[in-house]
Amino acid sequence: MTVTELKKIAATLRLDIVKMVGVGQKGHLGGSCSLSEIVSVLYFYKMKHDPKNPKWQERDRFILSKGHAALIQYAALAEAGYFPKAEIENVKKLGAMLQGHPDMTTTPGIEGNTGSLGQGLSMACGMAAGLRIDKKSSKVYCIVGDGEIAEGQIWEAAMTASYYKLDNLYVFLDMNRLMATGPVVERYDTNPLIDKWKAFGWHVFDIDGHNIQEIIDTLEKAEAIKDKPKIIIARTIKGKGISFAENVAAFHNGELTKEQFESACAELNKIN
Amino acid sequence: MKFQNPRQVYGETLLELGRENKNIVVLEADLGKSTMTVLFEQQFPERFFEMGIGEANMTSFAAGLSLTGKIAFTNSFAVFAAGRSFDQIRQAICIPGLNVKIVGSSAGLSDFGDGATHQSVEDVAIMCAIPNMTVLVPADGIETRKMVRKMVEYDGPVYLRINRHDLPDVTSEAEEFVIGKPGLIREGRDFVVFASGIMVSRALAAAEELAKENISVRVVNVSSLKPVDEESIKKLAEGVKGIVTAEEHSIIGGVASMISFVLRGSGIPLIPVGIDDRFGQSAHNYNELLEEYDLTSDAVVNAVKKLNGKK
Numbered sequence: 314m315t316v317t318e319l320k321k322i323a324a325t326l327r328l329d330i331v332k333m334v335g336v337g338q339k340g341h342l343g344g345s346c347s348l349s350e351i352v353s354v355l356y357f358y359k360m361k362h363d364p365k366n367p368k369w370q371e372r373d374r375f376i377l378s379k380g381h382a383a384l385i386q387y388a389a390l391a392e393a394g395y396f397p398k399a400e401i402e403n404v405k406k407l408g409a410m411l412q413g414h415p416d417m418t419t420t421p422g423i424e425g426n427t428g429s430l431g432q433g434l435s436m437a438c439g440m441a442a443g444l445r446i447d448k449k450s451s452k453v454y455c456i457v458g459d460g461e462i463a464e465g466q467i468w469e470a471a472m473t474a475s476y477y478k479l480d481n482l483y484v485f486l487d488m489n490r491l492m493a494t495g496p497v498v499e500r501y502d503t504n505p506l507i508d509k510w511k512a513f514g515w516h517v518f519d520i521d522g523h524n525i526q527e528i529i530d531t532l533e534k535a536e537a538i539k540d541k542p543k544i545i546i547a548r549t550i551k552g553k554g555i556s557f558a559e560n561v562a563a564f565h566n567g568e569l570t571k572e573q574f575e576s577a578c579a580e581l582n583k584i585n
Numbered sequence: 586m587k588f589q590n591p592r593q594v595y596g597e598t599l600l601e602l603g604r605e606n607k608n609i610v611v612l613e614a615d616l617g618k619s620t621m622t623v624l625f626e627q628q629f630p631e632r633f634f635e636m637g638i639g640e641a642n643m644t645s646f647a648a649g650l651s652l653t654g655k656i657a658f659t660n661s662f663a664v665f666a667a668g669r670s671f672d673q674i675r676q677a678i679c680i681p682g683l684n685v686k687i688v689g690s691s692a693g694l695s696d697f698g699d700g701a702t703h704q705s706v707e708d709v710a711i712m713c714a715i716p717n718m719t720v721l722v723p724a725d726g727i728e729t730r731k732m733v734r735k736m737v738e739y740d741g742p743v744y745l746r747i748n749r750h751d752l753p754d755v756t757s758e759a760e761e762f763v764i765g766k767p768g769l770i771r772e773g774r775d776f777v778v779f780a781s782g783i784m785v786s787r788a789l790a791a792a793e794e795l796a797k798e799n800i801s802v803r804v805v806n807v808s809s810l811k812p813v814d815e816e817s818i819k820k821l822a823e824g825v826k827g828i829v830t831a832e833e834h835s836i837i838g839g840v841a842s843m844i845s846f847v848l849r850g851s852g853i854p855l856i857p858v859g860i861d862d863r864f865g866q867s868a869h870n871y872n873e874l875l876e877e878y879d880l881t882s883d884a885v886v887n888a889v890k891k892l893n894g895k896k
Binding site: 374376416417418424425426427428429432433435436437438439440441442443444446447465466469470472473476477 | 610631632634636637639641642644645646647648649650651652653654655657672673675676677680681682
């Protein structure tokens with residue numbers, strides 16, 4: 314898939330996120346939109362996976378440690394064909410396949426239950442270690458948030474990944490600079506990110522998380538680095554692609570009015 | 586009477602299972618010489634993960650291993666295994682029902698010297714409250730061995746509670762261990778004691794003592810706290826004048842709670858022997874502590890006598 318095509322996919326996924334948030338219902342819009350390019354590259358360019366055979370043994374694994382951004386993963390899974398796209402209309406409805414946070418028991422393509430922040434990275438480390446025991450070439454991709462890394466367990470996992478030299482683990486840190494209640498630097502500063510991860514023994518990349526070519530190139534460079542876990546600090550914009558929602562903390566888990574919903578759809582439809 | 590150390594038995598059984606099943610992996614939080622996972626580590630270093638003193642990460646890491654098809658055993662003292670990792674067990678393991686085995690060692694008051702911080706009085710209650718969880722408390726070494734084997738056969742999360750000290754064999758080698766099924770240890774007519782863990786042998790001693798006074802006491806080993814075969818419990822309580830529950834755990838959320846719930850409406854009077862909603866403390870030896878907390882055969886004798894209207 315080309316960069317141009319991936320850009321279109323990212324816009325489609327954002328549109329599906331907006332549709333899932335809908336009108337007058339709370340939904341994690343901001344932190345889902347900040348991940349559209351990264352998730353597009355992973356599901357439609359990078360990862361070995363088979364939507365018709367979600368449990369394929371040789372597949373790469375994806376764990377969304379910041380599980381509240383489930384909408385971006387649901388959009389990608391539906392677009393890839395893990396389940397019919399019509400399913401996104403039922404998100405969070407009683408008995409629905411698509412729960413408020415990723416649930417592997419209800420949704421094909423979800424690899425583990427996340428949502429209680431700080432745990433997904435440990436799970437991804439365990440998966441990477443398990444795959445290595447079985448001498449599988451599969452990679453594990455994991456996404457954490459810059460607010461999420463206030464959880465101490467993230468740093469326990471950071472030590473484990475470097476101690477066990479989990480070089481089949483690729484982590485994106487979604488640096489969208491906003492937590493639920495405001496800017497990370499003002500509310501609870503988790504910086505400096507690069508120095509922290511380096512100190513924990515990781516190879517650190519620092520990129521623009523909306524630049525598809527840069528995401529692709531960085532993953533390629535990361536694959537050449539052995540005996541170390543790799544983290545890609547992706548500078549992103551929370552709510553990216555929806556002008557009125559960009560950099561606005563209220564859209565972390567906010568509602569859209571009818572006018573906002575229509576304006577967001579119109580803006581994203583233009584790209585398609 | 587033969588004595589065995591349950592954690593030694595656990596370590597040896599894990600090692601046997603490691604030889605039989607390549608999917609078994611073991612995780613440890615720097616207590617391997619105490620939990621006895623050191624035996625597995627020596628033989629299978631490539632399937633053993635020292636996770637340092639980080640129980641939360643160990644537990645979620647085990648979830649990740651199980652997602653690649655491994656049968657993961659996490660190990661720590663019961664107070665940390667169940668307490669410190671509660672959210673990790675709940676979220677990533679029990680909600681999807683992953684095949685992770687949580688082993689809480691040095692449970693109850695058995696780590697006598699270390700005091701309240703290291704003594705688990707509520708681990709069974711915490712674990713039983715989580716949907717999808719199975720909770721097992723072996724009464725002796727024989728049962729420990731059978732349980733660990735059964736945990737591997739069973740696909741799903743299990744919490745196993747292990748005592749630190751040598752325990753007398755009270756269960757029969759020949760009988761199969763079935764998850765959920767209470768075990769009849771001693772027949773009796775007048776009263777029944779539902780006991781778990783170390784209190785099973787103490788209940789047996791109490792039954793011996795009471796037999797001298799022509800009081801016939803049935804002793805039941807409730808080693809599956811969850812799930813529990815309610816019909817069997819009801820049957821085992823049939824025809825008795827009173828019930829005693831006995832456990833090295835808070836009377837809230839363990840055997841006392843479970844038995845009272847199952848037998849609600851039966852009208853049979855019940856006296857719980859257990860830790861009365863308080864924390865542990867340090868002592869110079871285990872027995873001293875068990876006496877302080879009334880976890881003795883005398884406490885069971887007194888409870889039965891009270892029910893019998895003689896005291």
